Amino acid sequence: MMTGLRLNLAPVKEPLGFIKVLEWLTAVFSFGSCGGFIGRNVVSVFCSGGNATLDATFTYPFRLNEVVLVESNTTVCNRTLPETHLVGDSASSAEFFVAIAVLSFLYCLGALLLYTGYMHVYRDTAFGPTMDFLGTVVLAFLWLVCSSAWARGLQNVKDATGTAGIRETLSLCSEAGVFCEVTEFANMRSLNVSVVFGYLNMILWAGNAWFVYKETHWHAQKYPAQHGEGRGPVPAPI
Template structure:
């Protein structure tokens, strides 16, 4: 059996290779829409009779909100306000999400290289398709876990940076002073990242079926079904 590189673009035209290309692109989209994100909300503080104040808290990837300053030591509404940070930490969920996306991207690239250059080796061995199937199934599970975790983490970010979160965090807002977020940072890309996560779950689960069809587990099942359909051989006369 020849094991050298032999370029063949046919697998890309088949579901097995085409879905891998889609996986590669959606993985890039997943980590590209949340990594490096920076947002800033504008908080208006209505002091009543005196002049109003404005705060502009910034929050960035990986969303360690408890390290992001809401306000420094200053005076607001003629009152001294101590340095206050935002509340919450979504770093573990978003970093897990990004790690899975990057690993999925790298594995998709390696798998495509195998499909395009070593498909003759891949299909002539038992190990290749079985290893591919196991890893594809593992990634489908990881996408489920990390997307669910990041969806919850994103909701934590939204709650902490919204009006209710700011009011519960800044002591000044509980002392006859109204605080309201009047300008929200766009979180469209973060919402897209969550959608891409669950989209990847579906794509990798579908791809697991196409990879499973390449394994000997599937071929043995098909052969057994065909043998059962033919029935027992007639007894010799």
């Protein structure tokens, strides 16, 4: 069996390879739209003693409990406040999401190299298609899990940095004559997009599993037998 490199771009034009290209692109968009996020909410505090403005800047991986909302011994509305942090930690779901995106990115690169350079080796053995199928199924499941976890984590970030979350975090806001409100919100459009791309990845990987399955020995053993059973005797020539 020849195992040398044979460059052939034909598999990229077939569903098996073309979907891998789409998965590669969506993986890039997924970790790019989530991993590079920097947001800033502006909190306005209105009171009779004079208005004040607080900044809450948060970034990936969204360990909000490490984000300082009020510095120690800061005077707001004639009151000296202790150091106050935002509430919540969505790092686990965000990092899980980005890790699966990076893993998928690397998997697609390896698969595309295999398809375009070593397809003759891939199809000559049962091991390659079988492992490819199992890896595809596992990644489809992981995309479902990490996208759902990150969607929940993102909602927690929105709740913690919104007006209601800030009022619960900052005890000053519950005092009489003091009104707190988030007057400038961070643009979380890219984070919303990351969740959409997460579920899109799940759909692509689940769909790709069928085309990878067709390369396995399980499919090869099943369908030729069915076709053979369905064939009748060849009619004699007239």
